[in-house]
Amino acid sequence: MLVSNWNNYPRVEAALADFRSQDEALSILEEANKCIPRGLGRSYGDCSLGADIISTPGFKRLIHLDPQKGTLECESGTSLDQILSVIIPHGWFLPVTPGTSRITLGGAISSDVHGKNHHLHGAFGRHVLDLRLLTPQGQVLECSRNENPEIFQAVCGGMGLLGLILSARISLMPLESVFIRQKTIPAADLDQLMGLFESYHQSTYTVAWMDCLKSGRNLGRGLFMHGEHCRAGEASRRGLTHPDSKVLSLPFNLPFRALSPLGIKAFNSLYFYRKSRRTGYQFSNIASFFYPLDVIDNWNLLYGKKGFLQYQFVLPSRNSREGLQKILQHINSFGQPPYLAVLKLLGPGEGPLSFAQYGYTLALDFPMRPGVFSLLKALDRVVQKLGGRIYLAKDARMQKHMFWQGYPRAKEFLELKKKLDPENKLSSLQSRRLGLCQNQY
Ligand SMILES: Cc1cc2nc3c(=O)[nH]c(=O)nc-3n(C[C@H](O)[C@H](O)[C@H](O)COP(=O)(O)OP(=O)(O)OC[C@H]3O[C@@H](n4cnc5c(N)ncnc54)[C@H](O)[C@@H]3O)c2cc1C
Incomplete structure (x- = not known):
């Protein structure tokens, strides 16, 4: 069957094997030549794709x-x-x-x-x-x-x-409560936006939406949001019920022009001004605060049949400002606006292949259009030069050299892989592309 992850790119012919017990999982692994585990396919790219897939959602006790x-x-x-x-x-x-x-x-x-x-x-x-x-x-x-x-x-x-x-x-x-007390603060440019992340460093949850279609003195304009869990009874007496928001569903793949750059520009302005007017604290429930996109079951279809690419990178703190500025300038000069841009501040990473490092991470959704790969290559150069890296869960196209430079502990990972997987049984399209298989690097 044809399988793809959340961004619908790439799509590959694959055989999916389900299991319900440890013994079933073992026999799938024993029989497979090469295979890769796959959960709900919510990654963007090819990290859980290959010709043979061990599908885990049936194993859910x-x-x-x-x-x-x-x-x-x-x-x-x-x-x-x-x-x-x-x-x-x-x-x-x-x-x-x-x-x-x-x-x-x-x-x-x-x-x-x-x-x-x-x-x-x-x-x-x-x-x-x-x-x-x-x-x-x-x-x-x-x-x-x-x-x-x-x-x-x-x-x-x-x-x-x-x-x-x-x-x-x-x-x-x-x-104590399913509610979040949150506040949105408008920022006129990148400096203001980054300043807000610093001022609110002690807030539990911080995130910003960025309008990537602004240039000049409004480059990096955005909306900064911070939030805290409410105390018992603070927002409502409804207690601890799981706030299951209504799920809507798109009936088919929408044509790509449903999200034209002009439409997005208009949307961004409207969104910025509407949200900027709401200056006080607001209460939202867990579902709408953490999972706003889950309300539409298959919103990924908004990007059309060809799918889209999410480009998420992190830059070390010392270079974040310079890098973000350059990235936004490239986006403007290529005339390829992302449809969604989310900025977060990260702390240090832990595992050898973990994405995080101290600094800012920006996630950008680009529809699949001519020229998008050239733009992403230009962004790669900025990220690479400034010591950043791309998130593996959001990658469908990174080149090998960029991966090995961005993840300096990958050699340590590969040494361990040699011991645990000497026959290189577990491999994905991504791991082969990046040389994350022994004998390849
Ligand atoms: C709307 C949306 C918002 C998102 N927001 C964020 C975010 O804020 N932060 C963030 O970090 N990510 C985010 N993601 C990405 C998502 O959280 C990750 O890609 C996650 O890994 C997807 O999990 P999955 O179960 O769908 O696994 P898949 O996408 O199927 O697989 C992801 C990786 O996990 C491996 N894997 C899966 N199950 C197993 C297993 N049992 N054993 C070993 N390996 C396994 C696969 O081989 C693959 O390498 C978002 C994705 C979407 C669609």
Whole structure:
């Protein structure tokens, strides 16, 4: 069947094998020549694509919730959405969550996903207590910070290349209310926007939307948002019900021109001015604060049949301002506006392939149009020169040399891979493109 991840590019012919038990997973691994685990396919690109895929969403049992200690153990195909529906009524929340709840626990660990609180609370892997890994040689390893610590660190962010995560135990954060107290502050340019991230560094959640179609003195104009969990009874007495927002669905692939650059320019201005007028604190629920895009089930179809590319990079703090400025200038001069631009501040990374480093990360959604690959190459040069890197979970096209320069600990990862996967059984289209297979580098 034809398979693609969230951005619908690339699409590949692949065979998907499901499993419901550890034994079934083992026999799939034993029989496969080359294969790669895949969760809910919410990555953008080819990190979970290949001719043979081990599909995990059928492996989704909640193993144990300890409501006193706030720990949860589940099988790796469990979705964050499923987890939230169980933990919220007990007064717990995920300590780190990305911008969608439709991903699996295995996908969250393998990409070491980050949320709006990375500057304070790190990535998902920091909150994993232990995990069980089925190695390509058929062994089941218990991994934690004390047991097989080197493997544990590398599996967090390891893009499914060291083994199939069977299950994991994570620590949860206490929650008193399903509401978030948030404030949006307009910023006229990049300096103001970055200044706000610094001033609100102690806020739990910070993020900014950027209008990439502005140039000159409004270059980097945006809306900065910060938020905190409400205390019990602060916003409503409705208690801890999982706020399941209504899910809408698009019936078909919309033609690409549904989002023309002119339309986006008009949208950006309207959005900026409307949001700028709301200056006080507002209350939103967890679903609308963390997962606004989940309201439309298949919003990815808005980009049309050819799909789109998400370009997400991080630049070290010392170079972030210069780099962001150059990136925005390139976007303007190429006349290729991204349809979405989200800026976050990151703290340090942990695993050898983890994306994070101190500095700013910008995620840009580009529709697939002629010239987009040339623009991204120009952006690559800026990111590379200034010591940044591209997020593997959002990559469909990075070149090998850029990867090896951006991820200086990749050699350490590859050494470990040689030990755990001497036959190079676990490989994706991405790992082959980047030379993340032994004998290739
Ligand atoms: C709307 C939207 C918003 C997003 N926002 C964010 C964000 O804010 N921050 C962020 O960091 N990411 C974000 N993402 C990206 C997403 O969180 C990651 O790509 C995540 O890894 C997807 O998980 P998945 O279950 O869909 O896995 P897939 O996309 O199928 O796979 C991702 C990787 O995990 C590996 N993998 C999956 N399951 C296993 C397993 N059991 N064992 C070993 N390896 C496994 C795969 O091999 C692959 O390398 C967003 C994605 C979308 C669509």
